[in-house]
Amino acid sequence: MEKMMAESQNAVLKEIEKATKDMMTNLDTEVGIMCARMENIEQKMSEKETKKKSFDPxxxxxxxxxxxLEGEDLMAKVKDLLHIGLGCDTALCPAAVERVRARGNRPGPKVExxxxxxxxAVLRRKSELKDNDSFKDVYVSSAKSHAERMMELNFRTLIRETAVGRDFYMAANGRMVKRTQVPRRATREGSSADGGDA
Structure with a gap:
């Protein structure tokens, strides 16, 4: 009887030992998978932050x-824009380029x-693009930080809501500019610019 009880006890202990070992193996595997996923997520987040930080406004x-274009060489396209479109010195070379999400049908890259x-130097020559058939529909502007973009957006909203807001617009350089006024009334016979034939 004692022998049977001892054998049963040993069998139960072996079963418990085996189940515990299997559980530990499964737990180690799950922990390993979770750690790998976390490292992958952290790496992706780090890469995104690096990309965002790499472009200094x-x-x-x-x-x-x-x-x-699919499979385009974006760096070569930007160099063509700088050297051919703007006539910049060939020594001027972008440090980095990245295609950003297009708004509407106006695709374009960010260039550092x-x-x-x-x-x-590039911004001073940007008006030359309109004279080049290959780049006449391309526009170059200064990059802005997120805070600058939000301030500009809020400022535009406030100006639009004021009574005189329609008389002004914000230029690309951030200055408020008064719109040039066209006389509201002018006679067909060629009256004066002040609109009066009184």
């Missing part, structure tokens, strides 16, 4: 209207240059 530009001086 002080030395970056936004290009609008540069067509998007090496210095603020290069950025200023």
């Amino acid at each position: 002080d030395v970056s530009l936004i290009v609008v209207g540069l067509p998007h 240059l090496s210095s603020a001086l290069e950025k200023v």
Whole structure:
């Protein structure tokens, strides 16, 4: 009887030991999978933060209207824009380019240059794009930080809501500019610009 009880006890202990071992193995596997997932998520978040931080608004530009093609060499397209479209020195080379999400049908990249001086040089020549058939629909503007964009958006909203808001607009450089007024009344016979033939 004692022998049977001892054997039963040993069998139960072995079963418990085996079940515990299986549970620990399964738990280790699950923990390993969870750790791998967490590392993957952390890496993706880190890459996104690095991408966002890599474009400093002080030395970056936004290009609008540069067509998007599948398998394109974006760096080469931006170099063509700078050297052919704007006539910049061939020594001027972007530090980084990234295609950003297009708003409507106006695709374009974000371009980071090496210095603020290069950025200023490009912005001073941006009006030359309209004279180049290949780039006449492309527009270049200064990149802005998130805080600057939000301030500008809020300011535009406030101006629109004021009584004189329709008389002003915000230029690309952030200045408020009074709209040039066209006389409201002018006679067909060629009356004066003040609109009166009294």
